[in-house]
Amino acid sequence: MLKTINLKKVYPNGEEALKGINLEIPNGQVVALIGPSGAGKSTFIRTINRLVEPTSGKVYFANEKNDITSLNKSKLRKIRRQIGMIFQEFALVERLSVMENVLSGRLGYVGFWNSFFRKFPQKDIEEAFRLLQRIGLEHMLDKRADELSGGQRQRVGIARALIQNPMLLLVDEPTASLDPKNSRQIMRLICELCKERNLAAIINIHDVFLAQNFAERIIGLKAGEIVYDGKASGLSEAILTNIYGEEDWSKTVAN
Amino acid sequence: MPIIKQKDYKTWKKFDRKRDLLNWLCWFLGTLIFSLCFGLISSNTIWFYVFDSHNEALDLLGRMIPPETNYFYTLIKPIWDTLNIATIGTTIGTLIAIPLAFLSANNTTPSKKFIRPLALFCIVSSRSINSVIWALLLVAVVGPGVLAGIIAIGLRSIGFCGKLLYEAIEEIDENQIEAIEATGANKAQIMTFGIVPQILPAFTSISIYRWDINIREATVVGLVGAGGIGIELDAQIGDLAWAKVSVILLTIVVAVVFSEWITAKIRKAII
Numbered sequence: 001m002l003k004t005i006n007l008k009k010v011y012p013n014g015e016e017a018l019k020g021i022n023l024e025i026p027n028g029q030v031v032a033l034i035g036p037s038g039a040g041k042s043t044f045i046r047t048i049n050r051l052v053e054p055t056s057g058k059v060y061f062a063n064e065k066n067d068i069t070s071l072n073k074s075k076l077r078k079i080r081r082q083i084g085m086i087f088q089e090f091a092l093v094e095r096l097s098v099m100e101n102v103l104s105g106r107l108g109y110v111g112f113w114n115s116f117f118r119k120f121p122q123k124d125i126e127e128a129f130r131l132l133q134r135i136g137l138e139h140m141l142d143k144r145a146d147e148l149s150g151g152q153r154q155r156v157g158i159a160r161a162l163i164q165n166p167m168l169l170l171v172d173e174p175t176a177s178l179d180p181k182n183s184r185q186i187m188r189l190i191c192e193l194c195k196e197r198n199l200a201a202i203i204n205i206h207d208v209f210l211a212q213n214f215a216e217r218i219i220g221l222k223a224g225e226i227v228y229d230g231k232a233s234g235l236s237e238a239i240l241t242n243i244y245g246e247e248d249w250s251k252t253v254a255n
Numbered sequence: 256m257p258i259i260k261q262k263d264y265k266t267w268k269k270f271d272r273k274r275d276l277l278n279w280l281c282w283f284l285g286t287l288i289f290s291l292c293f294g295l296i297s298s299n300t301i302w303f304y305v306f307d308s309h310n311e312a313l314d315l316l317g318r319m320i321p322p323e324t325n326y327f328y329t330l331i332k333p334i335w336d337t338l339n340i341a342t343i344g345t346t347i348g349t350l351i352a353i354p355l356a357f358l359s360a361n362n363t364t365p366s367k368k369f370i371r372p373l374a375l376f377c378i379v380s381s382r383s384i385n386s387v388i389w390a391l392l393l394v395a396v397v398g399p400g401v402l403a404g405i406i407a408i409g410l411r412s413i414g415f416c417g418k419l420l421y422e423a424i425e426e427i428d429e430n431q432i433e434a435i436e437a438t439g440a441n442k443a444q445i446m447t448f449g450i451v452p453q454i455l456p457a458f459t460s461i462s463i464y465r466w467d468i469n470i471r472e473a474t475v476v477g478l479v480g481a482g483g484i485g486i487e488l489d490a491q492i493g494d495l496a497w498a499k500v501s502v503i504l505l506t507i508v509v510a511v512v513f514s515e516w517i518t519a520k521i522r523k524a525i526i
Binding site for chain 1: 428430431433434435436437438439440441443444447448449452453455456
């Protein structure tokens with residue numbers, strides 16, 4: 001479903017964030033991407049929908065011929081509609097209502113003036129109601145996003161990504177701004193929704209425990225290179241030491 | 256080297272000796288310059304008038320009181336003109352400032368090399384010329400009257416609103432923009448869904464603030480013939496009709512208090 005070939009990113013300051021990532025993700029698979037800060041996790045998922053332009057390499061999406069890196073602007077926008085994204089700081093438009101934030105996921109399908117006057121198609125509005133009910137926020141739809149708590153905001157972020165009806169979810173540290181209880185609930189929600197819709201997802205997460213518990217496959221990234229790719233149960237002390245550095249990993253692995 | 260080693264202990268001072276001397280020298284030079292300037296100004300002042308000024312002020316006040324209250328009715332039209340100059344001028348100014356601000360802001364300008372400097376130049380030139388000077392020029396160009404005042408106020412407001420607005424645009428949260436971009440939205444949609452909601456509070460408070468300033472400026476542009484209550488003020492001072500001048504000043508005070516009240520109300524309602 002998604003295949004990257006020798007994907008590289010060098011920032012203008014010379015920093016090599018990605019040193020040639022080769023990765024293949026089949027339909028409906030939830031992958032956790034772990035690694036220390038600065039390993040290139042955020043850069044990697046942003047090079048897939050080209051919020052960050054990759055320096056070289058290819059990203060095939062949906063089929064072997066569809067190379068995202070070679071698309072022009074308007075074709076790229078069409079592809080972006082099929083890739084949902086969830087962010088660490090939620091990245092909701094703070095001064096818009098919950099409903100507007102959810103519906104903004106449909107912007108790629110709606111013309112400018114219709115979006116300007118907030119005239120969304122009836123089926124989008126119905127889908128927004130359904131999603132808000134699924135995430136348990138249907139009573140909040142008129143609230144402004146900045147009135148919500150962290151966990152509620154992330155749920156709205158999830159609804160905004162899902163209303164795109166995507167084939168792939170890119171999830172950037174969804175729990176880093178949340179408390180442990182909300183973290184677990186949000187991870188569970190994302191994984192459940194992926195299963196319901198047979199969605200593939202790449203989840204950047206630095207919490208090894210959450211990654212092991214919720215993802216079937218784990219990829220370890222270190223300084224822009226893949227150093228582990230396998231089952232969650234396959235993580236050993238030696239592997240974690242390789243990814244993160246020297247530390248007592250025995251308790252983490254025991255879990 | 257703020258740590259000073261003595262024989263058997265070390266101590267700490269904020270500055271070393273060299274810096275102490277430099278500080279002392281600066282204070283000395285500052286005092287010297289102040290005294291010299293004071294001497295110069297003093298020798299150019301006729302102190303007799305200064306010491307007499309309280310008598311003059313009392314005399315003027317005596318002529319202003321009692322104000323000629325009937326005169327107020329002839330002021331209704333000019334003060335209405337003044338309010339209109341301020342309101343229409345502010346509207347025109349902010350409307351032109353919006354596109355200029357988007358062209359000037361680092362993160363929204365279409366071209367950093369060419370368009371941005373051009374837009375910044377427009378903003379700076381509008382800001383650097385006072386509205387009275389704009390009014391003087393415009394009275395010569397479009398003739399005396401309300402129109403000259405409106406354009407003068409508008410031209411001056413472009414720079415003020417443009418600068419504050421483009422700074423607000425540069426301070427937006429890029430994460431929210433990124434999220435809208437990731438949904439496949441186009442440039443215009445990113446602007447209306449991502450940028451506009453973030454700068455709307457800044458925009459309203461900037462334009463209300465400018466309107467508040469413009470009410471006061473609109474009273475002054477009349478002094479050079481650009482319409483409103485200033486024309487009346489200029490005429491009555493020329494006639495030495497101090498009882499009428501006091502009515503004008505009171506009217507201006509009332510108008511400004513009124514505008515303060517309105518802006519406070521609007522701010523409360525919007526933000």
